[in-house]
Amino acid sequence: MWCIASKSNGVKQPGGFILSIIIFYAGGVVADDALDFQKSLPARVVWAVSGQDAELPCNVTPPDSGDRVNMVLWFKDTTTGIPLYSLDAREGDVSKAQHWAISNDLGARTDFQTSGPSMGRLRIKNVRLDDEGVFRCRIDFFNSPTVNYRINLTIIVPPPMPVIYDSEHQEVTGMAGPFREGYDMSLVCNVSGGRPRPEVSWWFDHRVLDGIMEEITESSTVNVLSIPTVPRSMWNSYLECRAQSSNLTDPVIRKVPLDIYLKPRKVQLHMKNTLLSAGKPYVFHCESAGAFPAADIKWLLDGEQIRGHNVTETKGVNTTSSTLIFRPRVSDDGRELACRAESPFFSGGILEDRKRLHVAYPPVVSVQLETSAAQAPLREGDEVRLSCEVRAKPEPDRITWYHRGALLDYNETSGVLPDDRTLRLRSITRDMAGDYSCAASNSEGEIRSPTIRIRVQYAPRCRPGYESRKTGALRHRAVTARCEVEADPAGEDVKFQWTFERGREVIRAPSTWIKSKGLSSELTYEPRAESDFGTLACYAVNSVGNQKHPCLVHIVQARTPQPPGQCQLRNQTSERLEVLCEAGSDGDLPQHFVLEVSEAPVTSSPPSRAGVSLSTLNDQGAPSLPLGTPLLRKLGAAPRFTLDSLEPGRDYQLAIFAVNAKGRSEPPVIIPSVRFSTAMEKLTRTDVEDTVEETSTQPMAIVLGVLIAAAVLIVGGIFTTAALVTYRRRTALAELERQTSGPKATRASRRSMYGEEEVELDIAANFGDGPRVRFRCDDDESTHGGIEDEGGGGARGRPLLHEPDLIMSRAEVPPESAASRTSC
Structure with missing residues (x-):
């Protein structure tokens, strides 16, 4: 049963009017409608968005201007039946017509517009999907035929929010990526639903990137965005996936921010x-x-x-x-x-x-020898070129050359020609051999190169000091003449020969006389006659050549040495005395010096205030005092002696002379009256006298008296001690004389090394019974230079009575004595 509601300006009408409308539809009108629908009138499509209002057009203008609308009826999805909406204008103007609508949900949302810009339109409020369908509008006029319009109302359903997936099918809920600049990008936009089926597209910067949908199913639409090279412009931006079902609706947009890694620009x-x-x-x-x-x-x-x-x-x-x-x-x-x-x-x-x-640095310098010179040994007379190899930045502004550490200057005369980076040595000599270096300087500094050594081979020449030497000799005694040379190459390559010049005669020495080794040669020569004294010449030869100038050795007759001169005494301490002399001519033979200490002859001259009286009468003439028996003898290679064992308070005489193989110097140097002052002598002669002279007041006189009294006591003690010592010494000397003249003594004689006369020495066969003798092991000439004995300690320290009675060298002991068999 249909239920119809009427409206007239918003007020519903009585039900009797509705009944008349039904009776009207039940008549021939219905039959006419069926015939019209059978004609299949074209339908006009009207789109409406779900949830919004829809307006269905219906032209109610009469075809004849004198006609007017009688009634307007709206139907939905049927050719016959009760109208959805009715308008009854039979009583007058359309604007005053009566409106009726079905009292269901759709009827409650419908309204026919008869005035304003929307006149002749059925408006449906808040349309839904079930409102979709074909609507028919029937217009009845008073005089004109009925007109029908078909309207197909299509409802648009907007799509839901798109869902974004990455290339690994993971949903992107936040930032998409990261993607790398210049690499590919792939994103998927999926839209489920929407009516009609939505269009899904990708947008960037208000431009469409991709509007092609790759996959369409009943439930979803998919658009896959694939960018082969991600542009830099996408950094710090976003993409949009848009889904739109109709132009009547706004697109549904999903924005995706992009995380893009960029390359450095x-x-x-x-x-x-x-x-x-x-x-x-x-x-x-x-x-x-x-x-x-x-x-x-x-x-x-x-x-x-x-x-x-x-x-x-x-x-x-x-x-x-x-x-x-x-x-x-x-x-x-x-x-x-x-x-x-x-x-x-x-x-x-x-x-x-x-x-x-561009690095500036001090020069890097090296010296190179030219190839031709480096391949062969250099000899005197050759020309040499040295190259200074420099690597520097900036380029060097100065090059200097050094030989053996000394700066080389340009010297054309000597053949030294420095020319920038090349050093030319013209006609090189032996003196030009040695280390060479060059130095280069620039703004960063001056650097000298490592040295390069130039070896110059040369013929032999005399070693300095051996050009001409003089050697003293004795007849019938062999001497050794020595020759030393310098040469390069040396060693076995050097050969020697000797000649003897006697007047105008030159005699070659036999090879049996010559003994050579390395750069030296010795010739054993024995002059037998006066004519055998002359000049020996030594020549050497090597692979470079012969020696131009020989080394000369002049053989002369030896003489006895000259006495030493300028002798002086020097007090080192109160108990130590030093004797200093200057050596005289050695007589062309090796010499040494002898100091003999003996008791001073008794004289009337008092000792000097200093305790030492010095006489060198032999410098002006012969000594006036005889030489006594030596109490002490010292030997030395130089005329320097130290005395520290003389007994204080006694006078001694010193004799100094030189000795060589020819004999000893005559006359000897005599120093008489040498005394070590006693303590009392020093006190009375110095302290007391000076005190008396400097004191003039009476209090000082009292002090002086006290000092004199003390000095008298000290002097008395000293004289008592000296008397006791003298007595003991005389007793010891007497015992020595007895033992020396006893039956155990032997007489020995030898030729003295100091002269030609025979010297008788008493040597005890038994050292325990005889006098004490100290032997000096100085057979070698070099040991004569030492004045020390007993292990090099020197003759010093003990009083005379505790010293040996005689000091002898090993060579002075007679060979037949027992002492000669002792070893050094």
Whole structure:
């Protein structure tokens, strides 16, 4: 049963009117409607968005201007039946017509507009999907035929929010990515639902990137975005996936922010100095921009990363700054310093800025010998060229040459010709041999090269000091003449020969007389007659050539040495005395010196105040005092002797003379009355006298009296001690004389090394019974230079009575005595 509600300006009408409408539909009107629908009138499609209002048009204008609308009826999805909505204008104007609508949900939301811009339109409020269908509008006029319109109402359902998936089918809920600049990107936009089926598209920067849908099913629509090369412009931006079912609706948009890694776009190396000094620190700056995340900066030298230097790095959002403190080396000159910006997210995504280093450094210098000279030994007279090899920056402004550490100047006379980097030695001599070096200087400093040694081979020549020598000799006694040379090459390559010049006669010495070794040669020669004294000449030869000038040895007749001169006494301490003389001529034979100490002859001259009386009468004439028996004898290679064992308070006489194989010097130097002063003598002669002279007041006289009394006591004690010592010494001398003249003594004689006369010596066969004798082992000539005995300690320290009665050299002991068989 249909229920119809009527409206008239919003007020429902009585039910009797509704009944008349039903009766009207039940008549021939229904039959006419069926015929009209059978004609299949074209339908006009009207789109409406679900939830919004829909307006269905129906033109109610009469075809004849004199006609008017009688009734308007709306039907839905049927050709016959009760109308959805009715308008009854039979009683007058349409604007005053009566409105009726079915009292269901759809009827409650419908309204026919008879005035205003929407006149002749059925409006359905808040349409739903079930409102969709074909509506028919029937218009009855008073005079004109009935008109029907068909309207196909289609409801549009907007799609839901798109869902985004990445290439691994994971839903993107936040930021998409990360993606890398220059690489591909893939995103999937999926839309489920929507009516009609929505169009799904990708947008960037208000432009469509992809509007082609790859997959369409009953429930979803999919658009896959694939970008083969991600552009830099997408950094810090977003993509949009839009789904739209109709132009009547706004698209549903899902924005996806992008996480994109960028390559560095810019790198710049800043270097203030164009010329660097080797070894000095310099600061280099490098700046990189455009990378995201900010790039890492590496420093490279000729492609190799620099390590071990001070590097500081600061990063921003997409900028990086790095500072390098670098000390260039000489080897870095010409190399490339590179600042490299790279992102760890890109393989090969790097940028570099390079600067070539120009390193200034002090010269690197070496000396080279020319090839031709280096291949063969150099000999005197050859020409040599030395090259100074220099590597420097800037180029050297000065080259200097050095020989044996001394600066070489240009000297054309001697053949030294320095010419910038080449040193020319013309007609080289032996003196030009040695170490050579060159020095080069520039703004960074001056450096001298390592030395190169030039060896110059030369013929033999006399060693300095051996050009001409004099050797004294005795008849029938062999002497050794020595010759030493300098030569290169040396060793076995050097041969010697000797000649003897006697007047105009030159005699070659037999090889049996010659003994040569290395650079020296000795000739044993014995002059037998007066004519055998002359000049020996020594010649040497090597592979370079013969010796031009021989080494000469003049054989002369030996003489006795001259006495020493300028003898002086020097007090070292109160108990030590030093005798100093100057040596005279040695008579052309090795000489040594002898000091003999004996008791001074009794004289009337008082001792000097200093305790030592010195007489050198032999410098002006013969000595006036006889030589006594020696109490002590000292030998030495030089006329210097030290006495520290003489008994104080006694006078001694010193005799000094020189001795060689020919004999001893005559006359000897005599120093009489040598005495070590006693303590009392020093006190009375110095302290007391000086005190008396300097004191004039009476209190000082009292002090002087006290001192004199003390001195008398001390002197008395000293004289008592001296008397006792004298007595004991005389007793010892008497015992010595007895033992020497006893039956155990033997008489021995030998020729003295100091002269030709025979000297009788009493040597006890038994050392325990005889006098004490000290033997000096000085057979070698070199030992004569020492004045020490008993292990080199020197003759010093003990009183005379405790010293040996005689000091003898080993050579002075008679061979037949028992003492000669003792070993040194």
